[in-house]
Amino acid sequence: MSLGISSTLTEVLARSAGVDIASPLQIRAIGGGSINATYHITTSSNRQWFCKINDAGRFPDLFVLERQGLALLEATNAIRVPRVIACENIDQDQVLVLEWIGEGLRTNVFWQRFGEQLAALHRITAPSFGLEHQNYMGALPQSNTRSPDWVDFFIHQRLQPQISLAIGKGLLDHRDLQQFQRLYKALDNIFPKEPPALLHGDLWSGNFLCDEHNHPVLIDPAVYYGHRSVDLAMTTLFGGFERPFYEAYAHHYPFPENHREQWEICNLYPLLIHLNLFGQSYRGNILHTIQRF
Template identity: 60%
Template sequence: MLSHNVQLHIQALLNDTCTFNTVGGGSINDTYRIKTDKQTFFCKINSQATLPGLFDAEQSGLALLASQQLIRIPKVIANEQINGTQILILEWIEQGLRSDAFWETFGRQLATLHHVHHNQFGLATNNYMGALPQSNKLTDSWTDFFIHQRLQPQINLALDHKLLEPAHAKHFEKLYQQLGVIFQAEPPTLLHGDLWSGNFLCDDKGKPVLIDPAVYYGHRSMDLAMTTLFGGFDARFYESYNYHFPLPTNYRQQWEVCNLYPLLIHLNLFGKSYLADILNTIRQY
């Protein structure tokens, strides 16, 4: 449970008496619903020593997405530290039913977001993908960025922890030689960065809400691939996206290759149960 000092600090921030209840959705954070007499908030708690700057990065990502005014993003109420504890307080999103119209809107809005471009791949600052640091060094080439800022750091980490073998790394090197053919030239696109089914909501008006971003400018297939990794997205979402921003003919190949990054993240965080999916992809190359 929250320490008494942290509870007092939050009550001072909100200028009201609060009740705190634990809620789901916190794989790396402790998460709470905070209720005052007038409002409800969502609160995340983590250790500053364990994941330094985690909520600063999240706040920046939410602000970048919100500034586009294309998809609803939760408002940040407070981002504070006290005695080594990070505190992020967001508006509470009341949830509704995911209708056909919701999925069609979500596909259209993501397609519109993917028309927000930059002159380089990456981001001016680094952030996190789950509990692992994510390097966003600005790069002119997508394939260079994908290799050196996405795949190779995770491969090196997995090799260090004996989760991958040197022979596996050689398969990746063969894949690298083909990336220029797999990914046709597209401008750097603003991405959510971690778009699995746990990182969006449907609000009480039936509209999409994006949460927990790992933003950067990259190839749009990174977002779309991630939607397929654990399911949870309706066919109407993809139909709507494709109508508003047509997919390349080899989009399934692109998605399979893009998902190597989150699979490597999961390999490093959770172990070898993710290795078979990685090997099934890289052995094709």
């Protein structure tokens, strides 16, 4: 962290959190961010914040859109999100400061509470799938143009943009596209009509916390109104959550009988994202799924 950024963060926190401008900040770089520089900020009186910094030109409005997503989730009162302390552009950087969440124990009670609260979030609906603005999924722009139909939205706003990008990069070819087109014809039978659900949108194991009171906290959202299987599918993508989470969710919002099929299909989207960001190692999983269906 440069002296200039440290000074600027002091000014930001003086405006937004009442920090003494003369009080030095302890700023410690921490890991976990795939595209952002991330920091733990502490004052001499032990006030603490979490800070992200990124290039304002490379990812325009990345943190403004994250702030909007957090606000949408917070307004539901279904599940906790960190409070936004500041969201500003500073020279060539964009800066997001959030409350610091102390880590608690991920007990069975935590997992049950998480499943119940996610089910409550998914009960919040809208007239159509999508959102009134675009946002990001990781480092890639995410289109949320609204549609009254989930399958139409999933094909045109989720799969096709990523497939086109992958073909342009030479990561998929036109034979793969033809397999996707055959898959599209099966989707209406795989996804019976359900109301749009408010989604976190990127719910893998790195995008939630357990606070000091063993309550779940959602971070790094890619929100929109979609099919609830999108969130549930992503929980399984890198190892899965604990059994009490799924049991509690299903108690409050039962899974459809073919939910495992739905989850496999929904995970094509994050797998395509990973293909486009990280390369060929994800191609095999994608082709295995589309060939199965």
